Amino acid sequence: MSEEFNDNKTVHAQSSETISGGGSGAAPDMDYVRPAEVPEQDLYHGHSFITKWIFCQDAKVIGVQYFLLATFTGIIGLILSWLMRLQLGFPGAAGFMTAEHYYQFVTMHGMIMVVYFLTALFLGGFGNYLIPLMVGARDMVFPYLNMVSFWMFFIAVLVLLSSFFVPGGPTGAGWTLYPPQTILEGTPGSGAGILLMCLSLILFVAGFTMGGLNYLITILQARTRGMTLMRMPLTVWGIFTATVLAMLAFPALLVGALMMSLDKVLGTSFFMPTILKAGEVLEYGGGSPILFQHLFWFFGHPEVYIVALPAFGIVSDLISVHSRKNIFGYRMMVWAIVGIGGLSFFVWAHHMYVSGMNPWFGFFFATTTLIIAVPTAMKVYNWILTLWKGNIRMNTVMLWCLGFIVTFVNGGITGIFLGNVSVDVPLSDTYFVIAHFHMVMGIAPLMVIMGAVYHWFPLVAGKFLDEKLGKWHFWLTFLGAYSIYFPMHYLGFIGVPRRYFEMYDSPYMTSAVGMNEFISTAAFIVGAAQFILIYNIIRTLKIGKPSGHNPWKACSLEWLTPTVPPEHGNWGDRLPVVHRWAYDYSVPGAKEDFIVQTTAPSEVANTDVEKT
C-alpha cells in the first residue's frame, strides 16, 4: 500500500516519542512506556456455579449473558414479524389473527428489535466482552454495577414479555407510542399493556445507565500502558460514542415514559388534549401530543446511531483484519464517528415532518439531516479504500462485511430521499419508510453482528464456526433480505400505507397482492435461515475444530490473552503494554503481514510502520 499512498506520516520506527506527555523524561530507551498510573484492580473471583455463571461479575460472562438474552428476545421479535408477514401476504391464513393482534405484533416487533435486541446486543453484548479486552483492562471498572446492569435488563425483558399475558395484551400503539391514542380505549393494550411497556423501558434505561457508565469510565480511565485514545480499535470508538449518545438520549425516553404512565394512571394531561369521544368530552385537556413526539424522537434519532455506530466500528475492524490492510484514514474514521454522534442530536424532528411544524423548522432539520450524510459517506469511502488492493480473504466474515456496505449504502440513499421535506411528505407512512429503516438500521447492523459473531467466536469459544454453513447463512440472508425490502420501495412508491392490517378492496390490494406474497415467502425463508447460525454454534461447540491463539492474525489486544478463551482477569500476571495502533497489517519490511499492538518498536526497527 505504501508505494501508492506514501506520505510523510510513514517513518522508520526509531523514536519512542509516540506517547504525548512524559517525553520530558528523555528516556533513551526507544521501547520506553510510562509506568502504570492506576494500581492493579482488585477482582472478585467467583467460586460457586452461581457466582461464576449467573450473578457473575466478569464482564466477559456478562457480555455473553447480554448476548444470549438479547438474541432470545430478538427471536421473539422475529416470530412476530413472521406472523405479520403471514397476515400481509396471505390475509386470513392465520385464523386467530385480528387487527388488534396485528397492531400489537407491529408494536412489540419494533420495540423489541430496536431497544431490547440491537441496543442490548451491541452495547451490552459486544461492549462488555470487547471493551476490557481491547483497551487492555482486567475487567470493567465497576464489576458489581455491571452485573446489576444485566439483571436490570433481565427484569426489563421479563416485564416487557409479561405484557403478552395481561388482560388486553401488549400495547398496540406502534413502537413510537404516540399519544393520545396510546392510552385511549380502543387501542389494543391501552390498559396494562402500555403501563408494562413504560415500566420496562424505564427499567431498561436504569440498567443501561449502570452499564454505560462502566463502558465510558473503562475506556477513559482504565486503559493499559501505552494505549492512547487514538490507538484504540474503531470498535471501541464506535461503542464509546454510542454509549455517550445513549447516556444523553435515554433521559428523554425515561421522561416521556414516566409522563405517559402518569397520564394513564393518575389522569394527568401532559400529552392529552381535549378529546371528544362518542359525543362526550373526556377528563383530559390542555396537554400537547407533539411534546411526546419531541421527547420520543430526541431519544429515537440518536437511538438509530446507538445501533449504527458500534456497527460502523466493528465492521471497520473486520474489514481491516480480513483484507490485511490498515484501515484507510483512521483518524478520519474516528472523527466521523464522533461527528455523526454529535449531529445525531440535531436531526430528530425529521421524523415529524407530517406532525405539523413550522416550515422553517422542517427546513432546519432537513439541512442537518443531509449534513449527516457527509461523515457517513466518508466512512463508506474509507471502507472501500481499505478493501482497495487489499489481500482480501473471502471468508464468511468478509462476506458479511461486504453485505453490510452494500445494504448500508442502499438504506443511506433512501434516507436522503426521506430527509427532504417535500419528498418525505408523499412517502411518509408508506412501505418506502419501512424499506428504508429496515435496510439502514435493521439489516445493515444485523450483517455486522453476524460478521462479528463469525469473527469473534474463536475468541469466545476457542473454536471456528463452520465456513460452509456460514456461507449458506450469509447468502440466504443477503439475497432474502433484498427480496424482502427491495420490492417494498416499490410498494411505497405506489402508495401502499404502512401499519394496515389488510388492504381490503383498495386498488393496493389488487396491484400489490403478488408482491406481498413474494415478500412474505422471502421473509419466512430469511427468518428460518437465521437458525442455521444457532445450529452452527451448537455444532461447533460440540465438534468444531480448535482455533488456537489469534487465528485471524489480528493486531488488536483481545487476541493476545495468555489463554483462549480469556480467563477472568484477562491478562494473567502482567498487563499488556501497547506500542502501536491496532492496524499494522502488511507493513513493508516486516517479517509477517501483521505486527501486534504489543510489539516493541525495537523489534521492528527496520520496517515502515505508521507513527501512532
Add this chain to the structure above:
Amino acid sequence: MSDPKIEGYVFKPGFSGMAQDTGSDQTMFKGVHWGKAMMWIFLLSDTFIFSCFLISYMKGRGSTLVEWPNPSEVFALDAFGVPVPLLLIAIMTFVLITSSGTMALAVKYGYEKNRKMCAWLILATAIGGLTFVGMQAFEWSKLIHEGVRPWENPFGAKQFGSFFFMITGFHGTHVSIGVIFLFIYAYKTFAGHYDEKKRGWFTTMKGDYVEIEILGLYWHFVDLVWVFIFAFFYLW
C-alpha cells in the same frame, strides 16, 4: 487543586495541557478516581433528565389555554396573619444550600483525615436534607389540602398540579436517596471504614475518603437542580 504526582508525566497548563492529557495513554482525567469520573458522567445524564422535565414544563405551561396560577399566591404562607409569598420555599432553599456548605466542609475534613469532624458534618448534611424533604412533604400536603391534584387544580390550569407534583417529586426522590446515602456514609465514617480502607458491602473496592467527595458531587448537583426548579417554577 494542584496536579497529582504521576511518575514520568509532566503536566502542561491550560488548553495544551488538556490536549496532552486527552492524547496520553491510560487515563484521560489524570489522577481522577474512577468513581468520581463516573459520578460526573452520571450527573451529566441526570442533567438531561431534569432538562427534559423542565423543558416539558415550559412547553406545557406555554401551550395550555387556561390561565396558569400565580405562584406567589399559591405558594404563600401565613406568617402572623400576613400572607408572605414564597416563605416556605425560601426557607427550604436556604436549608438545602446550607447543607451543601456542610457537605463541602465534610469533604475537606475527610481529606484531612479528620474522621470525627467529617462524620459530624455528613450527619449535619443528612439532617439538612431530611428537613428539606419534611418541608416539601408539608408543602405537598398543604396544596393537596387546598384541592390541588395531579389531575386538577382549583387555581387554574390543571397542568400546574401535574408538573408540580411530578418535578418536585422527582427532585424529592433524589434528595431522599441522597439522605439515605448520607446516613450510611456518616456511619461508615464514624466507624472508620475509610481510615481502614475497608471494602464496601457489595463491591471489592477499598474504602477511601474520595467516596465522600463523590457523594458530595451528587449532593451539590441536587442543590443545583433545586435552584433551577426554584427559578422556573416559583419565580416565573
